[in-house]
Amino acid sequence: MSTAYPLGIDVGGSGIKGAPVDLEAGDFATKRLRIPTPEVSTPEAVCEVIAQVVDHFDEVRGSSPIGVTIPGVVQHGVVKTAANIDKSWIGCEIETLLEDRLHHDVVVVNDADAAGVGELHFGAAKGHDGLVVVTTLGTGIGTAIFNEGVLVPNSELGHIVVDGHDAETRAASSVKTREELSYEEWATTRLQPYYRALEDLLWPDLFVVGGGVSKDSEEFLPLLDIRTPIVPAELKNRAGIIGAAVLATKTQDARGRHTED
Helix, strand or coil, rough: CCCCCEEEECCCCCEEEEEECCCCCECCCCCCCECCCCCCCCHHHHHHHHHHHHHHHHHHHHCEEEEEEEECEEEECCEECCCCCCCHHHHCHHHHHHHHHCCCCEEEEHHHHHHHHHHHHHHHCCCCCCEEEEEEECCEEEEEEECCCCEEECCHHCCCCEEEEEEHHHHCHHHHHHHHHHHHHHHHHHHHHHHHHHHHCCCCEEEEEEEEHHHHHHCCCHHHCCCCCEEEEHHHHHHHHHHHCCCCCHHHHHHHHHHHH
């Protein structure tokens, strides 16, 4: 296999998944590898699993970039929040930690941002102008905002206050499962107020809904009464890996241009 394929790695609560990505096809270049997330998921423990994923795909060890997603805000290579991961991540210089471990340039990004980039380039938001908001409904709610195709990083719109509550504590798909809500109850009493609040704040041109529950989108999206078009994500659980590879490639290209200048 060519060494030209960038590697995307998606760090989740239960599994760490990675694959080389064909950026022309917008899909995995070969079968992905999944390794369970360590029970004590400190940055050091997760970095060791990421190293196993990278070693599995030796062909990316050349000049190909590596992109990694983290479920938290990442600013300039430093993790700033840890809503659904071990609190020891806060303040971790994760890019430096990974680069020292892998001896390779690494780009670390927010997981929802990566999933959104995947959808923007190869999925439900491809070719869409204007303001696009991608939401991932899972353990919490992740969001990614794009204006004219440009990412506004680290939006945390899953934590806006709706009806006096942090939105993800009421509207995440994990809440639907925990409270045994039907799709109709979840859509009308939880998702409806959330998406109405988002559109009143941002006036987007399109919502894209991702997360594992999006596979059942026909059960709940038609029940929403909002003015903004809303569609299910298309890349499913591939979005984060693909988006991480896209962002890593863009970052590497930008760094190369700065070096030349």
